[in-house]
Amino acid sequence: MTSRKRLTPEESRSSALQAARDLLIETGPQSVTLKAVAGRIGRTHANLLHHFGSASGLQKALAEHLAKTVCETIIEAVHATRAGLGSAREVVDLAFDAFDREGAGALTSWMLLTGNEDALNPIISTIHELVDEIAPGEADHSGDSMHVHKDTLSLVLLALGDALIGGALAKSLGLPRDTARERAAANLEASLAEHHQA
Known part of the structure; x- marks a missing residue:
C-alpha cells in the first residue's frame, strides 16, 4: 500500500482549486x-471540508481563484x-476566454441560479481592484471621466453574455462566432482613441 504524499495546507488548497477548475471546465459548475x-486529488471529503467549510465555500474560493488569475x-x-x-483585441480575448474557456461564465450563472450570489463577490471585487490599478485616479472622479470603469463594465458584460449564449445567438443570426469579440474590441479601441484625444 502506497502512502499519500503529505501536502502543506497551501499545497492541498491549491491542488483542490486546480481540480475544481478542471471539473468546472470539463463538466460544468454542478460537478464542483x-x-x-476530493476524489480527483486523492484526498478525503473531510480534508476538503477542513479547507473550505462547505461546497459553497469551495465554489467561492474557486471564484476568487479564477478572478485573481484572470485579472492578473x-x-x-x-x-x-x-x-x-x-492590442485592445488581446485584452478582449483574455476577458472573453476567462468567462468562456476558463469557466467563469458558467460558475457565475451557477452561483446566481443556486442563490449563492455572495460567491460572486470575489469576482466583482477583483475586477474592481483591477480597474483601480489600471486607472487609480478615476475613483476620485465621477460621470464621464470614469471611462475605464465604463469600458470594464461593458467588456465584462459582453464577455459574460457571450460565454452563456454567444455561440447559439451568433449562429442563429448567421454571424461569425467571434462577432461579439470584434464588437468589444472595436468599442474598446474607440474609447481608448477618444480618451487619448481628450
Whole structure:
C-alpha cells in the first residue's frame, strides 16, 4: 500500500482549486462538489471540508481563484497595450476566454441560479481592484471621466453574455462566432482613441 504524499495546507488548497477548475471546465459548475474534488486529488471529503467549510465555500474560493488569475493576466495585457506592445483585441480575448474557456461564465450563472450570489463577490471585487490599478485616479472622479470603469463594465458584460449564449445567438443570426469579440474590441479601441484625444 502506497502512502499519500503529505501536502502543506497551501499545497492541498491549491491542488483542490486546480481540480475544481478542471471539473468546472470539463463538466460544468454542478460537478464542483467536495466529493468530486476530493476524489480527483486523492484526498478525503473531510480534508476538503477542513479547507473550505462547505461546497459553497469551495465554489467561492474557486471564484476568487479564477478572478485573481484572470485579472492578473488582463493587467499584464493592459500594461502591454499601453506600452504599445499589445492590442485592445488581446485584452478582449483574455476577458472573453476567462468567462468562456476558463469557466467563469458558467460558475457565475451557477452561483446566481443556486442563490449563492455572495460567491460572486470575489469576482466583482477583483475586477474592481483591477480597474483601480489600471486607472487609480478615476475613483476620485465621477460621470464621464470614469471611462475605464465604463469600458470594464461593458467588456465584462459582453464577455459574460457571450460565454452563456454567444455561440447559439451568433449562429442563429448567421454571424461569425467571434462577432461579439470584434464588437468589444472595436468599442474598446474607440474609447481608448477618444480618451487619448481628450
